[in-house]
Amino acid sequence: MSRVGELGLTEIGVEASGALREIVTRSLGSAPVATYVTEQPLAWDVIRQGDWDLLGVPESDGGAGASLRDLAEIARVWGWSIAPSPLIPSLLSKRWSSAAREHAGPVTFATLTRTSAGRGVSPFGVDSDVALLVDLDGSLAKASGISVDDYAPSLRVVECAEATRWTPEAARELTVVWAAEASGCASRMLQDAIAYAKERHQFGQPIGRFQAIKHHLANAHMLAEQAETAAIVASLEPERSFTASQYGFEASLRVIEIAIQVHGGLGFTWEMGLHMYLRHVSALREMAAGLRA
């Protein structure tokens, strides 16, 4: 694949991330996340019809052959809205497994984490139509859910008896894609915080005029930039995938924490929904940590 886009992006990555951004914007606009996080705003049919779940499948197996760098860009776009649809797990499962590829519906996996006490943690495993990939070269299963973990509503996590047996390469790719998704979350939260600082008035002026707020947001911007750069490095330099991703998660979380601070009292209301991103990214970080065996 020839290199056409920025820093190693191929044509697939440029086109797919652009198109996905359009779809997400069309269906969600700038609606507050709290209004759709418990709904299904992007139905599986939409994803299936666009072959979005086959983007990462090698060309030799009938897919679009996106590179890891491309998938990172796509995940960044996805992180913008954290729509609760199983696109990312399906996309990766179908990249790695032929059984997943043959399955027309969504597919997910389950990771072990420090706090899951030996259970698998499966994003979107709550939904009954999502199949579970246990062995990358085996057939699909149905998650035997034990309990729902509703900490991050956008991830629809279930704790189950099974855990996916990773190959080192799959574990690396998933870590990178999640870190990229987290950086997309950070960029969105930064944008919302900037907009809020411009419109919210106190002491007779927009709070964004105060240096204390400016410096918070300048720091958030520097961290968001580095989180994005970290995702790019992680996708392009395999020996740095884990360390760069780890830094990316930390930087992204810090951006969201700052966004909450800048939103003041509204920042810690359930309704405002900023916490959905905080929950989403900290859950991704926890699951990713479980991949680095």
Add this chain to the structure above:
Amino acid sequence: MTTVGRAGETPEAFRRDAEIWLAANVDEHWRKNRGALSEDEETRLRAEWDRKLFAGGYAGLSLPVEYGGQGLGLAEEVIFGELAARAQAPDGLGRIGKILTAPTLIAHGTEWQKATYLPPILSGEHVWCQGFSEPGSGSDLASVSCSARRVEGGYVVRGRKTWTSFSKHAHRCLVLARTDEDAPRYRNLSLLLLDMHAPGVEISPVKQISGSEHFSETTFDDVFVAEQDLVGAEGEGWRMAMTVLANERGAVEGITRYVEIRADMDLLLGCCAQAGEFTERLQELDTRVELVRWQVSKAVERQHTDAHFLRSSMVLKVIWSELWQELTSLAARLSCAEHRGHWRHQYLESRSATIYSGTSEIQRNIIAERVLGLPK
């Protein structure tokens, strides 16, 4: 060797040629003894480096060919900056002339000024210094009080400038001075090309906390500047000083700093830090050092879209300077006996990085206002 324009060369070919050229031209004596050279010798080698750059066709890489530059772009400036730092090439004495005076004159200078000043800047014959900051005007640069009073045939300049690098060697100084006591802020300043050998110029070195003397304080006691050495229109100094500067320097300086910080990181990891000590912290610092390099690449790739370029390039200075301080602070704790002197020096030296060319606080204001669009 004659100077040849390099326009048309691919970045890959440029990189390969530059690597070969640097290997052949960086003085061995400099490479082995830098830091331990006498002041005279250091000055001589740095001045010689400017002449070598010119002879080799590496002076003014991104300046237009018609003015003696190479007609290349930011990508090549960054490539050369990285390779030169890796090859431990000297920092030429002509830096201010090339990165500050030349672009300013190309954008705003008269034909006479360009014809007179650009050739000796590029050839390394003339060293320039920058007369912007003053003892009373640091972060608030627009408040400079050094005055340029109109007299017959030109101006008489009076005042003090500080943090003037290269002033001891400089032939000319790019001075920001107040030409109008009544005009409003930002419209009362002019840019003058002042002869450092003229009567009334006095230089005294400023010793820094690390013991080095990179800067001076310069006093102008009624120094005459001819009319022909006013850049642009009177009262336009601030606008000109601000428009040309900033952006390109960020990426080139960023990559140069990356190479130096990388060398410090490697020394810390490869020698001083004991196994198991601060492992996670060291790993994070190591990752962040690499992010500086990639952040520069990201900025270069985005240079043709102003907003995107600004977003990724404006953050560089704060990121590398604060990272370097964290690194030297940890290294001062973990140092082995052999490298104690090095880390003590770096620790002290790195304090200045978050202060010069715009403090971290001013940089954050600029990011908030210019990049994020927050109200002034």
